Amino acid sequence: MESRELVYFVAVAQERNFSRAADRLGIAQPPLSRAIQRLERRLGVRLLERTSRQVSLTRAGEVLLNEGRKALTNLAAAERLTRRAGREPRLVVVTKPAGDAGLLEPILARFAAHPDTVEVEVLICGIGEQKSLLRDGTADVALLRTPQTDLSGLATEELLTERELVVLPRTHRLAGRASVRTVDLADEVFPRWSDESPGSGPVITDTGQVAELIMLGQITAVLPESVACRLGPDLIAVPVDDRRTTLLAAWSEERRDRALAAFVRTAAEVAAARSTADALTGA
């Protein structure tokens, strides 16, 4: 099976529409139809049920969509890793906006002095993209927060655990509380951090929206302490007693190189130092 055919099939299977898929692929619709027909012929299996009104997946089509996506991810990873191996060694670290709890800068400073240091590129990606960037080889290490749904294939190191705070407008009924518990928040509207994530509120596409929407009373948000403190003076942040979040360093479990190991170790050291400092300050 040619990988291009598989890319085509995945596009059609996702769009459930030949014309839109062709559009996305940057080719015309007829060649796409033929490519899928050829693929079906070669596999000896019907992948799609088409009527003139809708396209649906057969059992075999579902299998190929799932397995094929994995295979294509692997192929992309092989390509990226190969490209990287040909260049100067460097690390790509990926985080999301405000997702590093302020640790990244000291980590980079300390790592630069490490004997196994290499050049580091920092990538700030959209919400929920980090794991796929790790898996396809674009990034070497990510800063993630627990809880995470699917960490398969990734190795992790816990960096630090933070309180979580609910962020509210000044006028909110809970704004005067010294602390709250999760049950107190049962009636609140929380944003959905990505298209797929559960929740009742609006989908967040830009982090700047969050403070805005909270101020307007549209939503509330529960955020790690390091993030909540930076939203601005017009919002009240109240600790949620029974919630904690942990910042993780994560990387592909198969990767074994000195620079990566050194980076993770450095990150853990910086985080440990920070935790100790916080404990002293808090006390």
Added chain:
Amino acid sequence: MESRELVYFVAVAQERNFSRAADRLGIAQPPLSRAIQRLERRLGVRLLERTSRQVSLTRAGEVLLNEGRKALTNLAAAERLTRRAGREPRLVVVTKPAGDAGLLEPILARFAAHPDTVEVEVLICGIGEQKSLLRDGTADVALLRTPQTDLSGLATEELLTERELVVLPRTHRLAGRASVRTVDLADEVFPRWSDESPGSGPVITDTGQVAELIMLGQITAVLPESVACRLGPDLIAVPVDDRRTTLLAAWSEERRDRALAAFVRTAAEVAAARSTADALTGA
């Protein structure tokens, strides 16, 4: 990256020779050279160092060989699983000659009566091929023996543990012993069960060779009891006290379907019954 290019590269990287690789791929050498050049150009990385006398891998080439093989295996698995999903559900069970300890027949009989039964195809493969057949989706479940070098990605269930016996010609110095230990066999010549396996003796390509070679005094072999007993009356089998082997059912850890689970469970039941019977007979 097109999968065909990757197949070509892997062939060259393994053969370390364009002409032989082209031969194996069934194409001429010049198109192969061009394909590799194109791949290198597209990746922007040199993969192979060629002199007119030898081809060697660059760092990037090694990465692509390793990662690419994985990706191609996944691609093949996606293809096979898709093909299978389009047909009647069935299980492919793979074992090697005499590798089932006589369990397969009763397992199949019992499985046929199971509520979740499906058609079963039995594949008897060459030595050392089982794991790759599982990984590329050709087979659903394999009967393997411990010790095994690399079971990553596979789930296993222990079926039964057997004694191992050393098989000797009648005239052998140890032929009269009631039992031996591994240290007693230090001077013996053992066959190599595949091209890669360690050992001093000849490479076995056909199981029929083994009895033959033992009879001629060329080698000795340590085999599971169930196999050793069937080599014929002209050979003496002496128990090796300090060696045991376990028969495993193994399958891809990602697979989750009722028929597969039912098969493994049935296999375990049959094996348990056999073990009990043996214990009674032996006592």
Added chain:
DNA sequence: CGCACCTATACCCTGCCGGTATGGAGTCCC
């Protein structure tokens, strides 16, 4: 120095891949 071996280049040809135009089936809506 010639021979054997191996890869790269030159050149040709076939067939695949992609494009445009159009057909035909089903759905929506007035």
Added chain:
DNA sequence: GGGACTCCATACCGGCAGGGTATAGGTGCG
């Protein structure tokens, strides 16, 4: 119910990728 719309399939055509043969060029060996 008919026209318009949507959507996939078919027909046909052109360009180029990919494969073949012949051969050049470099290197180790006797």
